[in-house]
Amino acid sequence: MRFAFTEEQLAFRDAVRDLLARECPPSVVRDAWTNSSGRTDKVWSRLAEMGVLGAALELRDIDVVLVLEETGYAAVPEPVVEHAVVATPLLADPGSARAGEITVVTAFEGQGPVVYADSADTVVMGSEAGVVVLEDFDVAPIATSVDGSRRLGEVTGSGARVADADAFHRAFDRGALGTAAQLIGLTRRMLDMTVAYVIERQQFGAPVGSFQAVKHHLADARIALEFARPLVYRAAWSMSEGESESPVHVSMAKASAGDAALLTAGKALQCHGAIGYSFEYDLHLFMKRAWALAATWGDAAWHRARVGRAIL
Amino acid sequence: MDLTFTPAEDAFRAESRAWLEANVPHGLRSGDTRDGFAAHLEWERALHEARFAVVSWPDEYGGRGATPMEWLIFEEEYYRAGGPQRVTQNGIFLLAPTVFEFGTKEQQDRILPRMAAAEDLWCQGWSEPNAGSDLAAIQSKAVRDEASGGWRLSGQKTWTTRGAFCTHLFGLFRSDPEAERHRGLTYFLVPLDAPGVTVRGFGRLDGDEGFAEVFLDDVFVPDADVLGAVHEGWGVAMVTTSSERGLTLRSPGRFTATAARLIDLWRERADPDEARLRDAVTRASIDAEAYRWQTFLTVTRMTAGEQLGPESSLTKVFWSDLDVRMHETALELLGVDAERDDTGWMKGYQFALSGPIYAGTNEIQRNLIAERVLGLPRR
Ligand SMILES: Cc1cc2nc3c(=O)[nH]c(=O)nc-3n(C[C@H](O)[C@H](O)[C@H](O)COP(=O)(O)OP(=O)(O)OC[C@H]3O[C@@H](n4cnc5c(N)ncnc54)[C@H](O)[C@@H]3O)c2cc1C
Numbered sequence: 001m002r003f004a005f006t007e008e009q010l011a012f013r014d015a016v017r018d019l020l021a022r023e024c025p026p027s028v029v030r031d032a033w034t035n036s037s038g039r040t041d042k043v044w045s046r047l048a049e050m051g052v053l054g055a056a057l058e059l060r061d062i063d064v065v066l067v068l069e070e071t072g073y074a075a076v077p078e079p080v081v082e083h084a085v086v087a088t089p090l091l092a093d094p095g096s097a098r099a100g101e102i103t104v105v106t107a108f109e110g111q112g113p114v115v116y117a118d119s120a121d122t123v124v125m126g127s128e129a130g131v132v133v134l135e136d137f138d139v140a141p142i143a144t145s146v147d148g149s150r151r152l153g154e155v156t157g158s159g160a161r162v163a164d165a166d167a168f169h170r171a172f173d174r175g176a177l178g179t180a181a182q183l184i185g186l187t188r189r190m191l192d193m194t195v196a197y198v199i200e201r202q203q204f205g206a207p208v209g210s211f212q213a214v215k216h217h218l219a220d221a222r223i224a225l226e227f228a229r230p231l232v233y234r235a236a237w238s239m240s241e242g243e244s245e246s247p248v249h250v251s252m253a254k255a256s257a258g259d260a261a262l263l264t265a266g267k268a269l270q271c272h273g274a275i276g277y278s279f280e281y282d283l284h285l286f287m288k289r290a291w292a293l294a295a296t297w298g299d300a301a302w303h304r305a306r307v308g309r310a311i312l
Numbered sequence: 313m314d315l316t317f318t319p320a321e322d323a324f325r326a327e328s329r330a331w332l333e334a335n336v337p338h339g340l341r342s343g344d345t346r347d348g349f350a351a352h353l354e355w356e357r358a359l360h361e362a363r364f365a366v367v368s369w370p371d372e373y374g375g376r377g378a379t380p381m382e383w384l385i386f387e388e389e390y391y392r393a394g395g396p397q398r399v400t401q402n403g404i405f406l407l408a409p410t411v412f413e414f415g416t417k418e419q420q421d422r423i424l425p426r427m428a429a430a431e432d433l434w435c436q437g438w439s440e441p442n443a444g445s446d447l448a449a450i451q452s453k454a455v456r457d458e459a460s461g462g463w464r465l466s467g468q469k470t471w472t473t474r475g476a477f478c479t480h481l482f483g484l485f486r487s488d489p490e491a492e493r494h495r496g497l498t499y500f501l502v503p504l505d506a507p508g509v510t511v512r513g514f515g516r517l518d519g520d521e522g523f524a525e526v527f528l529d530d531v532f533v534p535d536a537d538v539l540g541a542v543h544e545g546w547g548v549a550m551v552t553t554s555s556e557r558g559l560t561l562r563s564p565g566r567f568t569a570t571a572a573r574l575i576d577l578w579r580e581r582a583d584p585d586e587a588r589l590r591d592a593v594t595r596a597s598i599d600a601e602a603y604r605w606q607t608f609l610t611v612t613r614m615t616a617g618e619q620l621g622p623e624s625s626l627t628k629v630f631w632s633d634l635d636v637r638m639h640e641t642a643l644e645l646l647g648v649d650a651e652r653d654d655t656g657w658m659k660g661y662q663f664a665l666s667g668p669i670y671a672g673t674n675e676i677q678r679n680l681i682a683e684r685v686l687g688l689p690r691r
Contacts, residue, residue, distance in 0.1 A: 001321060001381055002314045003605070003612040062313060195686050210689040212675075215682030219629070222681055226626045230605035231598070237315045252598045301591070308594040312578055 003230070005066060013066035019046055020074035026282040032077035033148030033285075037119040044078050047071075048100025053084045057094055060240035061085075061174065065181045065233060072185025075289045077149035079116045081178035081297075082106040086171050087124040090131055090163055097122070107155045108172055112296045113142055117153035125155070126171055131163035147288040170239075173250045176297040177239060180232045180250070180257035186290045187225045187261045190268040193283060194218060198271055208271070217267040224260035231256050248310045251303035258294035258303075265290045315608075317385070324378070325385045331362055332393035342659075343399040344522025349477040352399040356430040366404055366428045373420070374428035380611045384563060391569035399474060403427045403434030405560040407482050410499075410552045414540040423501070437469040437483025437502070437526060438549070445676050447484075448493040448546070452528065454485035454500065462534040463487070465500065465508075468527050471670075475524025476513030479504055482552075484545045491543065499545035501537040502528070518662040557671050558624030559611075562631045564604040570638050570660075571600035574645075577657075581645045592641045599634050603627075622684030625677040632667030632674060639664045 005013075024043050032038050047053055052071075055064045064085070071080045087104040088094045096102045102121035107114045109127040117123065118141065123134040137157030145152050163171075195218065198209030208214050235253035238246040265287040269276045276283045294300065317325070337355050341348030359365040360374060368383040369375025378386065398404065404427060411423055426432040443449040452467025465485055472481065481502045488496030504511055508531035513521045540548035578593045606627070614620060639661035643650040646657060653659060668674040682688040 001317050001608060001612075002615075003608045004313060004616065006313070191686075195688065199687070199689060206691070207689050209682070210691045212679065212691075215686075215688055216675070216678040218686055218688070219678035219681035222686060223626050223630055226623075227599070227602040227606050227630055230609045231602050233313075233609075234315060234605045237313055241315075252601060256598060256602060304591055304594045304598065307598060308590055311597055312575060312584075312590065312593065 003233070005062075005233075009063055009066060012063070013070060016047075016050060016052060016067045017070045017073070019050060020070055020076065024074045024076050026075075026285055029075050029077055029149065029285050030282070038116060038149040038151040039078055039119060040076075043076060044103070045100050047076075047078070047080065047084075048098070052080070053100050054088060054094065054098030056085050056089045056174070057098060061177060061236040062233075062240040065177070065236035068178045068181035069185040069188075069232075072182030072289075072293075073189045075186065075189070075286050079103065079105050079120075081175055081182065082115065085178040086126075086175045087122075089174075090124050090167065090171060091122070091133065092162065106171075106175065108168070108175060108297075110172060110298055110302075111175060113145075113152035114139075114155050115145075115150045115152060115296075117155050118151055123155050123157065124171075125159070126168040128165050128168065130161050130165055131168050131171065132159045132161050134159040145292055147285075147292040150292055169247070172297070173239060173247055176254045176303070177232070177235050177250045179293050179297045180235070180254040183254075183257040183261040183290060183293050184225070184229050184232050186286055186293065187221070187228070187257070187264045190261075190264045190283070190286050190290070191218065191221050191225065193286070194221075194268040194271050197275075201273075214271050217271055221260075221264040221267045224263050228253070228256035228260040245310075248307055251298070251306040254298060255300040255303040255307070258300040261290040262294050317381075321382060321385055324382050325389060328364065328386050328389040329393070331364065332389055332395060335362070336390075336393045336395045338394060340396050342518075342520050342522075343397055344474060344516065344518075344520035346477060346521065348520075349399055349474065352396060353430050353433075355396065356398065356400050360429050365400075365430070366408070369408070369424070369428065373424040380559075380614055381608075384565070384607060384611060387563035387565035388568065389565070391563075391565040392572075394569075399477075400427070400430050400433060402436045402473060403432070403480075406436060406552045406555050407434050409555045409560065410482075410539065410548060413551055414499075414548050418536065419501075419539070432480050433474075433478040434480045434482060435472050435475045435478040435504075435524070436552075437472055437475075437481040438553075439471045440468055441470055445673055447549075448497075450484055450486060450497070452483075452485045453489070454487040454498055454533075456487075457532065460532060460534075462532055463498075463500070463538070465502065465528045465531045465533055468525060470523075470525045472524045472526055473670075474522050475504075475526055476511055476521065481526060482539070484549055487545075488543050494546045496543050497545040497549075498542050499539040499548040500533050501539055502531065502533055506531050506533070508532070517665070518659060553672065554621075554624045557628035557677065558620065559607060559627070562627070564600070564607045567600045567603055567631060567634060567638070570635070571597045574638055574642055577642055577645050581647075589641065589644060592637075592644070596634070596638045596641055599630075599637075603631060603634065606630075622680055625672075625680040626685065628671055629668075629674045629677045629681070632664075632671075635664040635667050636661075 083104045086106050088097045097104050104122040105120040107125045117139040125132045134157040139153040141153050201208045232253040235249040238249040340351045343352040366375045367378040367386050454463040457464050484497045487498040508529040510527040512525045514523050516522050642657040
């Protein structure tokens with residue numbers, strides 16, 4: 001047993017981390033809230049160049065889980081999980097999806113509303129009946145998301161069935177796992193932002209981070225992160241190895257990562273005080289992404305129920 | 313990454329499982345009672361004879377040189393087989409790592425084999441009536457006795473776990489009254505039958521007499537029983553306390569075994585449609601798994617030569633809170649039977665409630681996490 005990533009896996013992560021730090025700062029995320037697609041101008045093509053959009057074609061879940069964590073850390077306003085992790089492996093000809101020339105989104109049973117459907121070229125639908133690829137479809141915008149970049153829609157259309165129910169289940173688990181990894185990244189981001197803030201912000205002549213009530217909030221967030229993260233990595237390994245229990249492992253990961261992110265969002269806001277409650281301040285971009293991702297691809301209660309069915 | 317166990321690890325697991333299944337005693341009285349303690353010692357000596365008492369130690373001291381991963385495997389098997397809490401744990405899991413790191417060869421040879429064989433039984437003497445969380449406030453003194461080549465100890469230790477049944481105590485004493493709080497402390501090893509020592513046992517929350525007060529009145533201790541450098545006991549003690557919070561005292565095996573028993577209880581007792589308890593049991597199982605996998609991650613880092621530091625505080629808060637939550641859930645499942653003492657859960661609950669207090673309270677651990685892990689400023 002050796003629970004550690006390889007040099008290559010870490011190098012891939014670092015490269016994507018650097019790219020996103022440059023190309024996807026909070027100002028870019030914020031812009032996506034108000035533009036027409038909810039997406040960015042160039043992050044998509046940069047991710048394609050780095051091999052992220054086609055990663056699931058050549059790499060295993062364990063090779064991309066850290067990269068997905070980084071896309072969460074940056075709150076990248078793009079359907080990275082849906083396109084790169086869930087959909088591309090299901091396409092007969094994934095070439096243009098890999099290159100980022102088209103965007104593929106997913107309409108999966110259990111996922112919730114379809115994100116970024118109105119800027120998608122292809123939709124992959126998944127259900128107990130199997131997987132269907134739609135080139136021709138209609139999108140009805142539905143409610144807006146709490147996260148202003150996530151454009152939600154409902155998709156109708158028909159297409160050819162390309163895979164069976166088993167493939168649907170596996171792909172669904174990829175969506176849940178990829179989202180769990182993003183939630184871990186978001187948790188780290190919110191914690192980093194808050195630690196930096198409470199060291200700087202002074203009240204009563206001292207940094208607020210020196211007060212015990214504040215310390216204890218953030219210690220609890222750090223603990224939640226510490227114990228959710230290994231479950232996410234373990235689930236990625238389990239999926240990569242095709243272990244029969246991987247759905248249970250994925251559910252443990254998604255439930256714990258979602259809980260950690262929601263807890264941290266609450267603690268982060270409280271420790272920021274009113275500035276964190278300001279729309280102009282960046283914290284809400286990450287909190288809202290966390291709320292959205294905690295709910296999508298099965299929320300914590302849904303995933304715990306699935307674990308419960310397996311172990312009780 | 314390779315999350316499968318190696319053939320050697322599997323073989324070690326199989327050997328441990330077979331032996332434990334055949335030998336683990338059931339129904340022992342609590343090790344925090346006098347006759348229970350005696351029964352536990354018999355078991356600990358059987359473990360030692362089979363060379364399972366200290367698997368991670370080198371062969372020459374009674375171990376088998378097991379890797380940290382194999383040690384974890386052994387612990388999983390130990391608790392899976394229903395093995396009782398180790399009454400020798402304060403010596404084996406807290407003092408021993410410190411002796412390996414700071415002890416002289418003479419001390420190692422003298423102390424470790426007798427500890428492994430459960431011949432010398434060690435208790436931990438940190439706390440004093442006025443030094444709990446504020447450990448550096450200890451007042452028990454060590455006065456130099458140059459003529460006899462040693463020290464004379466006086467003062468009082470308290471809340472000493474199983475102090476009344478043990479033969480030796482390790483603890484901190486103020487050797488330089490002029491020095492600042494954390495300086496001027498020395499780490500001593502004290503035989504409890506030395507002239508001047510009085511031990512008074514007293515009851516814990518659950519009624520077992522597992523606590524003791526230890527009074528020291530001009531107790532002579534030779535230089536050979538100083539662990540580490542004189543006046544530098546604080547640094548030595550920190551190794552012991554981080555063992556206590558971290559892995560060695562609270563291996564995940566104990567929590568995964570409790571989670572498994574909770575599932576059994578759910579199957580016996582629960583209305584399968586009762587969603588809230590169902591969720592609570594599931595949550596506990598997931599958290600026990602999280603603890604297990606976090607530990608594998610940590611052990612991999614240790615094996616790669618990384619030094620672990622303040623992270624042990626994260627672990628301590630997590631396992632102690634988890635233990636309380638699991639027992640609370642069990643008592644809810646038991647409903648009207650929760651108060652009964654024959655199910656083991658109420659007893660376990662009372663013990664679990666001590667987890668957030670001992671080994672440094674969880675409030676203190678959260679302070680440490682904030683300051684040492686997150687880098688927040690001290691006050
Ligand atoms: C079952 C059990 C076994 C034990 N075994 C041993 C043993 O073998 N050897 C030994 O030496 N000791 C032992 N102890 C004692 C244990 O180490 C102390 O109880 C512990 O260090 C806390 O000290 P205290 O009880 O004096 O609480 P106090 O320090 O008086 O604390 C009381 C409350 O105040 C809080 N508090 C104190 N300071 C702060 C602060 N700075 N910030 C925030 N909150 C604070 C605490 O968290 C706690 O909630 C044991 C205790 C228990 C319960």
